[in-house]
Structure formats: C-alpha cells, structure tokens
Amino acid sequence: xxxxxxxxxxxxxxxxxxxxxxxxxxxxxxxxxxxxxxxxxxxxxxxxxxxxxxxxxxxxxxxxxxxxxxxxxxxxxxxxxxxxxxxxxxxxxxxxxxxxxxxxxxxxxxxxxxxxxxxxxxxxxxxxxxxxxxxxxxxxxxxxxxxxxxxxxxxxxxxxxxxxxxxxxxxxxxxxxxxxxxxxxxxxxxxxxxxxxxxxxxxxxxxxxxxxxxxxxxxxxxxxxxxxxxxxxxxxxxxxxxxxxxxxxxxxxxxxxxxxxxxxxxxxxxxxxxxxxxxxxxxxxxxxxxxxxxxxxxxxxxxxxxxxxxxxxxxxxxxxxxxxxxxxxxxxxxxxxxxxxxxxxxxxxxxxxxxxxxxxxxxxxxxxxxxx
Amino acid sequence: xxxxxxxxxxxxxxxxxxxxxxxxxxxxxxxxxxxxxxxxxxxxxxxxxxxxxxxxxxxxxxxxxxxxxxxxxxxxxxxxxxxxxxxxxxxxxxxxxxxxxxxxxxxxxxxxxxxxxxxxxxxxxxxxxxxxxxxxxxxxxxxxxxxxxxxxxxxxxxxxxxxxxxxxxxxxxxxxxxxxxxxxxxxxxxxxxxxxxxxxxxxxxxxxxxxxxxxxxxxxxxxxxxxxxxxxxxxxxxxxxxxxxxxxxxxxxxxxxxxxxxxxxxxxxxxxxxxxxxxxxxxxxxxxxxxxxxxxxxxxxxxxxxxxxxxxxxxxxxxxxxxxxxxxxxxxxxxxxxxxxxxxxxxxxxxxxxxxxxxxxxxxxxxxxxxx
Numbered sequence: 046x047x048x049x050x051x052x053x054x055x056x057x058x059x060x061x062x063x064x065x066x067x068x069x070x071x072x073x074x075x076x077x078x079x080x081x082x083x084x085x086x087x088x089x090x091x092x093x094x095x096x097x098x099x100x101x102x103x104x105x106x107x108x109x110x111x112x113x114x115x116x117x118x119x120x121x122x123x124x125x126x127x128x129x130x131x132x133x134x135x136x137x138x139x140x141x142x143x144x145x146x147x148x149x150x151x152x153x154x155x156x157x158x159x160x161x162x163x164x165x166x167x168x169x170x171x172x173x174x175x176x177x178x179x180x181x182x183x184x185x186x187x188x189x190x191x192x193x194x195x196x197x198x199x200x201x202x203x204x205x206x207x208x209x210x211x212x213x214x215x216x217x218x219x220x221x222x223x224x225x226x227x228x229x230x231x232x233x234x235x236x237x238x239x240x241x242x243x244x245x246x247x248x249x250x251x252x253x254x255x256x257x258x259x260x261x262x263x264x265x266x267x268x269x270x271x272x273x274x275x276x277x278x279x280x281x282x283x284x285x286x287x288x289x290x291x292x293x294x295x296x297x298x299x300x301x302x303x304x305x306x307x308x309x310x311x312x313x314x315x316x317x318x319x320x321x322x323x324x325x326x327x328x329x330x331x332x333x334x335x336x337x338x339x340x341x342x343x344x345x346x347x348x349x350x351x352x353x354x355x356x357x358x359x360x361x362x363x364x365x366x367x368x369x370x371x372x373x374x375x376x377x378x379x380x381x382x383x384x385x386x387x388x389x390x391x392x393x394x395x396x397x398x399x400x401x402x403x404x405x406x407x408x409x410x411x412x413x414x415x416x417x
Numbered sequence: 418x419x420x421x422x423x424x425x426x427x428x429x430x431x432x433x434x435x436x437x438x439x440x441x442x443x444x445x446x447x448x449x450x451x452x453x454x455x456x457x458x459x460x461x462x463x464x465x466x467x468x469x470x471x472x473x474x475x476x477x478x479x480x481x482x483x484x485x486x487x488x489x490x491x492x493x494x495x496x497x498x499x500x501x502x503x504x505x506x507x508x509x510x511x512x513x514x515x516x517x518x519x520x521x522x523x524x525x526x527x528x529x530x531x532x533x534x535x536x537x538x539x540x541x542x543x544x545x546x547x548x549x550x551x552x553x554x555x556x557x558x559x560x561x562x563x564x565x566x567x568x569x570x571x572x573x574x575x576x577x578x579x580x581x582x583x584x585x586x587x588x589x590x591x592x593x594x595x596x597x598x599x600x601x602x603x604x605x606x607x608x609x610x611x612x613x614x615x616x617x618x619x620x621x622x623x624x625x626x627x628x629x630x631x632x633x634x635x636x637x638x639x640x641x642x643x644x645x646x647x648x649x650x651x652x653x654x655x656x657x658x659x660x661x662x663x664x665x666x667x668x669x670x671x672x673x674x675x676x677x678x679x680x681x682x683x684x685x686x687x688x689x690x691x692x693x694x695x696x697x698x699x700x701x702x703x704x705x706x707x708x709x710x711x712x713x714x715x716x717x718x719x720x721x722x723x724x725x726x727x728x729x730x731x732x733x734x735x736x737x738x739x740x741x742x743x744x745x746x747x748x749x750x751x752x753x754x755x756x757x758x759x760x761x762x763x764x765x766x767x768x769x770x771x772x773x774x775x776x777x778x779x780x781x782x783x784x785x786x787x788x789x
Contacts, residue, residue, distance in 0.1 A: 061501070078479070082477070099716050101715075105452075106458060107449070107450070107451060145517060340473050352503075
C-alpha cells in the first residue's frame, strides 16, 4: 500500500493541484497549480475562521516577519497591540498565516518519521502558527482544551476522521516541555500534521527582566506572565495531507477511477456542469445555459467551473474528471432542461442525482455549500 | 493639508493597523499590527472574490514564485493547467496574491509622483496581480472593460468614490504599450494605486517560437496567441490607501476626533460593545452579556471585538476609540437591556442608534455585514 502516495502525487499534478519541486533529492518547495491555490486559500480561510474569527477569546492576526517559531522575536509589538485591544486582560491569542519560511527548523519531523514524510516537509513553506496567551491559573486546562479543539478541526474536514490521533511526548527541542503531535494514519505510516507545545511561562525564560516586562498582562487585577501554548502547522503539509486523506480508488463494473473526497469547504470548485453526449446545436444551447447559471452562482461567491466541452465526451468520463478534481456537486443539464427547467444536482458523495427547478438552484446551492 | 498623511500614519500605528519600517531613509516594509492584518486579509479576500470567484470567465489563482511582473517567467505551467480546465478555450485569467517581492521593479512609480508616494511603495511588498488571456478579436474591448471594472472595485470600498480616476498613457517600461493608471486624489497629490498594461500579443514577443507554442489557445476552432492585459497593485499600497481614504476628522462641540470610515467589508472588526459608565456590579453583568452575544456573532463568522473595560470610561471616549478603529457598528448595552432585552446598534456612518431585541441581533447583524 506504500505505492499509494506516488499515485496521489501524480493525480495532484495532472488535476492541477500541486507538484513537488526537488533540489538535491530533497523537497525544496511545492508548486501550486490553479486547483491547489484555491485549496490553500480555503484551508487558510478555514484556519483563520477557526483560530481567529470564531474563537471565544479575542484572537488577532499578525505578521512577525521573523523566520523562526517558538521564539519571542518579532512578538513584543503585536503582543502589546493585542493586549491593548483586550484592555490588558488575558486570555488572548495571536495567529500568523503569511510567513513564508526557508529554514531547516522543522518541529514536525521526528525520529519515527517514515520516508514518505519528507514529501510533507518542503524546505520552503508557509507557516500557520497560533500562539495562545492564557491565564496562568487556567493554562494547563487550556492546553488540553486546545489539543482537542485542533484535532477536531482536522477531523471536521476529513473523509476519514478516525485517522487523526494525538500523541503526547516531551519536546526534544525545547527543554522537555510538553508536546502534543496531531498525527494522521496512512497506509505507509503516520504523518505528524501539527505540533502543540505547552510552554507555560518558560516561554519567556531566556529573556532579560526588562524584556519580560513587555509580556506582562493582567489576570483580573494581578500582573502576570501569560501561559503560552503554541501550535504550528504548514499550508503545504495541510494541503498534501487533505489530498491524501481525500484520495479514494473506486471500482465500478471492473473499472477503477480516482475520486478526491475533499470536504466541500475545501474543494477548489463547488459546482460544475455535465450533459450527456448530444448534438452540437444542443450542446451549444446547454453551454449557454451553463454560463448563465454558473455566473449566477459565482455572484454568490460560490466557486464554479464552467466547462466549454459540455456534451462532447461520455457522461461517465465527464463525471470521472469532476471526481478527480474533488468537485462535490455536478449540475446535470439535459435536453429536457430547456423545456421544463429541471436540472439534476449530482452529489459526488452519494453519486445520487437530485432534481431541482433551475429557479431554486441558487438558493439550494447556497445551502449545500454554506452549511457545515 | 499635506500634513494629513503623518496624522494618518500616527493613527495607523496607535490603532494597531500598521507601521512603516524605514531603512536608509526609504520605506523597507510595513509592519502590520492586528487590525492591519485583518484589513489585509479582507482586502485580499475581496480582491479574490472580484477577480477570481465572481468573474464571468474562468479565473484561477496561481503562485509563480518568480519575483517580477510583466514577464512570462513562471507562467507556462499555470497557463497550461488553466487552459486545460477551460478545455483549451479562451478567455480565462490567472491571479496571484501570495508573492512577497523584494525588488525595485515598481510599475506604480511615475515621474509625477509626490514625495508622499514613497510611503505607498515599500521595497518589500505583496503583489496582487491579475493576468487576463482574452480572445484576440475581443482584446481591445476587454482592456476598456477591465479598466472600468477595476476602477469600480476601488470605488466600491471607498468613502469618497469620486477621488478615483483613470489616466491613460504609454508605458515607459514596456515598449510603449498602452498603460492605464488608476489614481486616487488626496490633499497632497495623486497616488497611483493600480497599473493596467494592455500588452496584446506583444507580451510573448521575446519568446522563441517553441516557447510561444506553449501559450497558444483556442478561439473557437482557431489556434491563437491570447491578448494579454495585466493589472498589478500591492497589498501594502491598497491597505494604506484605504486607510487614507477612510480617514476623517470630525469636529463636534469644539472637540475633534479621528474617524476611519472603512467600508464594512474591509473593517477589521464589524461589531464591538459599549455601555454608559455604570457600577462595577452592573458592568460585570453587561460584560458577561457582551461575551455571550459576541461569541454568537463570531460563530457566524462576523469579526467582533469583545472589550473588557465596558462601562469604565465615558461613553464618548468609548465610541471615539471604536471610530478610530474603523468599527462600523457598536452594540450598546444598558442596565435596561438586562430586563427588557433591547440593545442599541449604533452606526458609525449615521451616528444613529437603532433599537433591536437581543434575540434578533444575530440575523440583523448578518444582514448589515453581508449586504454590499
């Protein structure tokens, strides 16, 4: 089963997701293609939604400009700004998404890593890093809460939620502090996708007392150093991981096809069109209809792929192409659609087709895509 | 009036938007603070919505990894992928948002630039670049359409849409091709915020015929070289520009306060809370209520700032702080709210307060934020 990863990488390339660029036999960076860039964009937006926008405590984006994690470099200013927005009170958090990094610092590599792991660890990568500043009295509890919260995030977008697990250990890098790795189980072994360090107040140990002062905040009326919990993943590891997680080979009537069961929040295109093979004249008419419908969906912010070769290949091969792109819904247009206005909405998950009147399609599509 | 820009930069710093970092007396990069990062995030999302998701033709994100615009370097692969997704047919487009750039290549600087312009042109910046591949027969028309479309984008988010205008000229950099600059008028002069080059097929002139081949696509049944229109702005110029555009000094009863009239789609926080000064006990109760209400809004994806110092300062100074952060709506909680459930929703624009029952607040807030 170890041969699955090369297949996934091949599909990723020809479906327009990504390609691994090697230098000296190690992975230097990922080249993201059109579908891959949208996948990254969706992962990043969901990460921000989960870690910043929808959190109970106040959380803020920042951009450290520094090339290493788990250090206080670049932090005093955003910390001070965030603290002011919170009226000096703990807890709050900082989150960083825009840092392209070219270092060998890699908290996700460990001794048990499989040889496939190197594919998930390009030298050049984009960090998704969250730093929680908790109240010291609640810090330990927050650490446990955060582990579960982050594991839930990975599970939520997974086609196989059971593959994610937590592994507790001691950090070999940072003075034996508690470290939790979120791991995903694959046929070739386990991949670490996120690390969560429980630094506590030891995060500030290296600092002079004058710099330490800068990280003081208030728990009620007391001035305290915050309890720090840092979680780190990369956009690259996350994108390849969700591709691997979504990959499935489906055999039907002795034919095998590749399906990407990407969660609809992550899939680059939510909708596209297919029609059974038909005459050129009819195909032209249905193409015009698909343009009209597709543009309407796009105006609602729903990413939709409008295809020019409607009706020119077998229906199965059209669907197979949509499945390989991870598109969750295909709108099926037929000759009858032009007279009775009924379209089919085929779900990649169920492979069933629901019949909807074209006038209800936009509302229906919004519900399908926006609900979690 | 030239003194306005230093004031805006000062406000940007202490409200937590951004700070200009100088090296050798020129602007090296921007340091984005919490509110500034969210502003960038919102600008980028709106740019992607407008240039990729909601466009009539198919448009795709890509990441060239190359450090210069207006060149074909890094393009053949994403072009080929996009072309395939479009079944070889023009038109389509490519859009790039993730490229941090450190070059002196700067299409936005021109001879008429004011001394303030250097603030809008940090050496290190993030490009927002869109490349349209149009049908040659429709290329010229597309160029005119795109100018108006892009100008509308800037106007849509502006507190003073009249300040944006188009200036036609010939490119001094690229062989005299048609160039349109989108300019914004400020008291200190005009700033170029976006450039649109009409390259036509001359975009490919430098290439050998074997590389040219790679950029062929179909217009109907003909194989043609696409007509190229490239528009470029930077996240940095856009963020500072929208801050300048939104900045207003409001004088009321001899007191002057600074207001950021940021469009609600761009403002980092859409809602926050205020209460008139009150007893500690009441403030605690209202704070608990604000936490409950605020978390509910956040679960809908509405960025909300929950404040700890509710009721501890004069009502005017609380509102002034919200205005300086560009927050469009303040939810006003009062003692009576605890008994009758009515809250005020104060609009920064109208300065008027609407009375809403707390059970309707979430739906009302979604409408306020989501409608353009």
